Amino acid sequence: MPRRPAAAAAAAAAPDSSASSSSPARLSLISRHLAPDYPINTPYTVERLPNTIDTSLLPKTQTRKLSTSKAANMSSQPPHPTLLIPGPIEFDDAVLSSMSHYRCIFCPLLLESFPVHGGESHVGPAFVATFGETLSMLRKLFQTTDPAAQPFVISGSGTLGWDLVAANLVEPGEDVLVLGTGYFSDGFADCFGVYGANVTELKAPVGSRPQLPEIEKALSEKKYKIITVTHVDTSTGVVSELEKLSELVRRVSPDTLLIVDGVCSVACEEIAFDAWKLDGVVTASQKAIGCPAGLSISMFSGRAIEVLQSRKVAPGSYFGSMKKWLPIMQNYENKKPSYFATPSPQLIHALHTALTQILSRPLSERFALHKAASDRIKKAVADLGLKQLAANPDDQAHGMTAIYLPESVTQAAILPNLAKKGVVFAGGIHKEVATKYIRFGHMGVSVLDPKRGDVDRAIKALQDGLSECGYQKA
Numbered sequence: 001m002p003r004r005p006a007a008a009a010a011a012a013a014a015p016d017s018s019a020s021s022s023s024p025a026r027l028s029l030i031s032r033h034l035a036p037d038y039p040i041n042t043p044y045t046v047e048r049l050p051n052t053i054d055t056s057l058l059p060k061t062q063t064r065k066l067s068t069s070k071a072a073n074m075s076s077q078p079p080h081p082t083l084l085i086p087g088p089i090e091f092d093d094a095v096l097s098s099m100s101h102y103r104c105i106f107c108p109l110l111l112e113s114f115p116v117h118g119g120e121s122h123v124g125p126a127f128v129a130t131f132g133e134t135l136s137m138l139r140k141l142f143q144t145t146d147p148a149a150q151p152f153v154i155s156g157s158g159t160l161g162w163d164l165v166a167a168n169l170v171e172p173g174e175d176v177l178v179l180g181t182g183y184f185s186d187g188f189a190d191c192f193g194v195y196g197a198n199v200t201e202l203k204a205p206v207g208s209r210p211q212l213p214e215i216e217k218a219l220s221e222k223k224y225k226i227i228t229v230t231h232v233d234t235s236t237g238v239v240s241e242l243e244k245l246s247e248l249v250r251r252v253s254p255d256t257l258l259i260v261d262g263v264c265s266v267a268c269e270e271i272a273f274d275a276w277k278l279d280g281v282v283t284a285s286q287k288a289i290g291c292p293a294g295l296s297i298s299m300f301s302g303r304a305i306e307v308l309q310s311r312k313v314a315p316g317s318y319f320g321s322m323k324k325w326l327p328i329m330q331n332y333e334n335k336k337p338s339y340f341a342t343p344s345p346q347l348i349h350a351l352h353t354a355l356t357q358i359l360s361r362p363l364s365e366r367f368a369l370h371k372a373a374s375d376r377i378k379k380a381v382a383d384l385g386l387k388q389l390a391a392n393p394d395d396q397a398h399g400m401t402a403i404y405l406p407e408s409v410t411q412a413a414i415l416p417n418l419a420k421k422g423v424v425f426a427g428g429i430h431k432e433v434a435t436k437y438i439r440f441g442h443m444g445v446s447v448l449d450p451k452r453g454d455v456d457r458a459i460k461a462l463q464d465g466l467s468e469c470g471y472q473k474a
């Protein structure tokens, strides 16, 4: 682990006077220790910027950059570096501003023309209508018309989706097969362990995914309650093929529930929940859906709900109990107020706006635009003489690209260089290669709104940045 523990220890070992001093003073003591080697981006990144708190990298530069570029007409948001990491992503203005509006109880349909500002009850009729419509719109986003399928929207991040699955759909001692593609599937496997499941992880080499014949072998050797797949593993940019996987699972082990971690794929990769016979897809608000972070969003099949209802042991989580949330979601969708734990009216409004925008055009068009941007980015990466973690084109995701750096260029050199150009990329997080690559997220408004020019600016920044870091294509 990096130096955090040392810093904490230093703070703890400081003379007793620190204990009696004010908390801001103590905070500054701790942050002084942390600042010089604060990690960039990820738990597995070991290289450090000389000082990431260096404010000279921040807004001054961006303001000048953005106001002279095409980005000037991109939105009414204050100038800021373009966030091109694999989530959170850039926001559409309407999504952000809907967080400060609510529907007047007396004119619930007039939101657009007469926005009302202020606090809002989570059980008031207007909010209940908004939440109910949000749940119904999710059915369209996941392409399900099966009334037995059930959407859930619960305050929390994408990780809460793992807890929902592990606490509700599997019982202690039951077997789970996790298809291992990287950091995020490792996390899902870890989560199952916490709730007492017996986990087998079928791991693929970095930049690849488990192949159908090995999955078939694993499924025929043991009966698994659940198989999970990370649709896009955000640590590697590898996309998995859900349709063929589902056919295989139904053929070889028909009772096994197929659960998809779609945190980095819902709304940028096609997901046909009914047609592909999926049993669960868990996602979050802040990636391709383009809403602020803070909502766990999921869809479960009628089969999964039956598994939940027929549990022998109560779910091993209170807040995360789908048994508790199920009637709440059903009531909201039927426009009946209901309470288990307070939802966030502001985030639900933002999600309602984001989903309204997403569904205002055919989904196929949205996926095609993500693919077109992705193809352009992948070509630019190849033209630079660089390789992706996902070597096989069929395995390459369309909402992000994980790019190996040239040997001569470090993350600590290129990421701040890009930041100075107003473009924020992410570092690596796959523990085997974390320092050797960077991640470029291309989802949502950055690829759907050509006026912003985000993708072109990012490609140009990467080309210039690498050359300023001394890289020349061989």
Ligand SMILES: *Cc1c(COP(=O)(O)O)cnc(C)c1O
Pocket: 087, 157, 158, 159, 160, 184, 230, 232, 233, 234, 261, 262, 263, 264, 284
């Ligand atoms: C981001 C991500 C998660 C975790 O989501 P959080 O919102 O950070 O909790 C899980 N799985 C995948 C594939 C992700 O990309």
